[in-house]
Amino acid sequence: MKRFINSKSDIVTEALDGFLATTPNAFLARLDAYPHTKVIVRTDWDKSRVTIISGGGSGHEPAHAGFVGQGMLTAAVCGEIFASPSVEAVLAAILAVTGDAGCLLIVKNYTGDRLNFGLAAERAKAMGYKVEMVIVADDVAIPGAHQPRGVAGTLFVHKIIGFLAEQGASLQQLAQAANELTRRIFSIGLSLDTCTVPGNQRQDYLAATEAELGLGIHGEPGVAKITFAAAASLMQTACNEIEKAIGDDHDHYALILNNLGSVPPIEMQVLAHSFLQTTLSEKVGLVIGPAHLMTSLDMNGFSISLLQLAPGDKEALFADVTVASWPGARELHGTASVSVVASPAEDRPGFEPSENKAIKATVLTVCNTLLAAAEDLNQLDALIGDGDTGTTFGNAARYIKDALEQLPYATDASLCFALSDLLARHMGGSSGALMAILFAAAGEAKEQAASWPSALMSGAQRMMFYGGAKQGDRTMLDALLPGLEALQAGSSLAEAAKAAREGADGTADMTRAKAGRAAYVPGASLNGVVDPGAEAIARAFAAAANNS
């Protein structure tokens, strides 16, 4: 299993040092007993307030170090991957940050953590410190479990108790509040795969058609293997378990939507959307996440945690913290949560048909020429590309011919904008966009009273800017630019058409295309073949010249 680690034995210390060096909260440090004692502490802490310490095995990042900071934890005690920290480590944390106000330990319900944090608490008490411990057991996967596991709902405790501590609550008040709070938290996880413990072989014990419900955050087997299904269906399954656990008595909950490790952001957003379609969401007035809060290494799954809201909880959950891993909270108001604003009317100027017979005739003859050239152009393109240049230019020509009687020939700028519009709507492909850009920019120049050669050159320059190609790149520019340059220099249309033809023919000798689809074609295949876009432009110039 390919993973981004160095050695299994250093993964936790490397991750913690990587975190400490890069987290925007610069008021964090580690105790010097590293690596045996992996304790992350606030350095902006004054001991007049009650200390909040949490921790446990690693592999749950950003928990727990990521939640140390003003308004949440005072310190985090980190064990090796999925292993409780030692009594000595917990004791070191308590001694480092605890003053007269005392210390509350927030511990997830695992035997190792309970005992190691518990014994450290007793030792600290023997040394004269005031210490209390609260155990979080929010997992509802196994109904009536004797010892439910502590999972992502622990974040509610970190945030709310952290807030109260910051407000100056006493140790007794905090311990009581935390004990009461933990009884109102309900979590369940669902994953498409288990996690990979560094150094272990990955165990693919779920089939491609299976997902797992109610698994632990250490890859413990779940309560049921279920059939893999759409996100909405899997989310509903998870919600069903929560609904069984919370009953019908209350309808004001907060949600944590937790990424268990490797679900990409777009899928977490889809899961958030799926949650909002459930009936359970009607009871949820506040959401935290989707975010990585309590992960299980690279587990491809999510968990939802619900907190039955009591007075004061909202304020605590919304309160600002200096903790970068805390994603913030958002109030939900049913479907109205997604505001919709009116899209502006597309009040482009309408075009009043008007007359200029010479220009109209030129437009018509160019269109007819391109329609007639369609098969030739497709054949050229088939040699070096996907064989549709003729179809693309032909489409454009047909739609312009269809609109021939509606165009504003008497006003050059309007005509340019109208042609740009038609090309954008109907020509398709990159060349459609490029031609539309050419005429839009030419129209702008015309509004500034530019001559036709200058206006079209201005369009060609915008085309180059947006398209990224230039002369010599084996594109339609190789015919267009010589033709326009000739016109700008005062040459006749016939002379310009000759320059465009020479430019087009010259592309046959260019064995390297730098833009367009031909850029992916080997030079030998290009040799002797005129670029079909340049060919189209040369024929258009010739048609215009013949008409003049």
Added chain:
Amino acid sequence: MKRFINSKSDIVTEALDGFLATTPNAFLARLDAYPHTKVIVRTDWDKSRVTIISGGGSGHEPAHAGFVGQGMLTAAVCGEIFASPSVEAVLAAILAVTGDAGCLLIVKNYTGDRLNFGLAAERAKAMGYKVEMVIVADDVAIPGAHQPRGVAGTLFVHKIIGFLAEQGASLQQLAQAANELTRRIFSIGLSLDTCTVPGNQRQDYLAATEAELGLGIHGEPGVAKITFAAAASLMQTACNEIEKAIGDDHDHYALILNNLGSVPPIEMQVLAHSFLQTTLSEKVGLVIGPAHLMTSLDMNGFSISLLQLAPGDKEALFADVTVASWPGARELHGTASVSVVASPAEDRPGFEPSENKAIKATVLTVCNTLLAAAEDLNQLDALIGDGDTGTTFGNAARYIKDALEQLPYATDASLCFALSDLLARHMGGSSGALMAILFAAAGEAKEQAASWPSALMSGAQRMMFYGGAKQGDRTMLDALLPGLEALQAGSSLAEAAKAAREGADGTADMTRAKAGRAAYVPGASLNGVVDPGAEAIARAFAAAANNS
């Protein structure tokens, strides 16, 4: 490939609605032309400032919608997965948020985006709007590439230009600053696997021994397949490419460390640590991430982007935003970035040896009894657990015997603390922690002048609290509690020993263990077997009674 999606066709709109409903920034909305036009806009925007619009294909979440908000983007235009948004969508965005100050489009260098944003810009200009466009082409994967791709370095442009726009810079100033800025950004990606486009089969075109350098954010093939290696080695490889691109002229850079999709947080932290070990890191004074910024669906990879810092950049990068997906910035100071504080000395009270012959004799006889019982206890445990209860209690007994002459027998509390310490250090396992807790809590009670029975009962209660077991759970408590209750009721040690023995024997009839390792053993296997922990306690009571 199992992924959390519903339908391929709805993934982008569902993800955007999921994002809009849950992001802590409530001042966002979508245009009503959804789903054809997927535009996310600020609702707290006043048009006196220049509008900053970005966007492109989806699948890069949180980009681009996740960066809309005060101090960054005014709007994001989102296409389908990896597909440019339409001209109409970009135009709708421009019209929705642009006022007299004009609009700057920030576009990653892909032909589709350039043309669609470009044409929309030209149309908006034709309608009288002031529009400029800047193209970001930060990918250094292909040296001397004609058209380098735009990747995660785009975030530098969003943040710095967003800041300047918020400060009131003019459109011309912003366009000039953005064009100058893009020339100072250098990015490269490295992945262990390509991404899975929803609805497509996953293509495992990298072997288990391969990684890929310089791949695009749409799963475009990279510039080289490289050998999979440790995180530090892969990071060095990526840094080498950046060093080639940036040259030696400057030494003040900012870093973006970007998660390309599915790298779990602990591994991104390891990668951050690995980056800090490179020589390139010596030129980096400011870091953003690790975080999801510009992802490629579920790609298991990372990218690094360096910005050559110019005056004003730092202020812009550090400025507060209301954008939850922006991870904040952190100043780096070489290795000193990780602060280390001294671990508090473990100033536990030392124990002065002192005498109390009766108690010392009791300690000795209990130790001898447990040593003698080791084999019996192991055999009992082998029937229902892992066969080490005798060894565990025996170890504890041996270490206490070794310390027999150093213990403070004359002071009950000190004796309890000393025993707790010895048990914590040497007994091991859950029972070691539990016994250590019992004596630590008993010591505390003794300091409050409790009697021995009350002090030990107090210890048993703490043991229950931390351990989570209670009487009847088939643990040592089933002998301990009856024995201590008898003592508390004024019974003799002999009577207490009898009660402990009856309690221990009673565990043989308990066919369900609720705590400890036996909790995982079927009831039939437990039937008739005395719990070895309870047996140990009963023998200890008997030994103490015989000695008295």
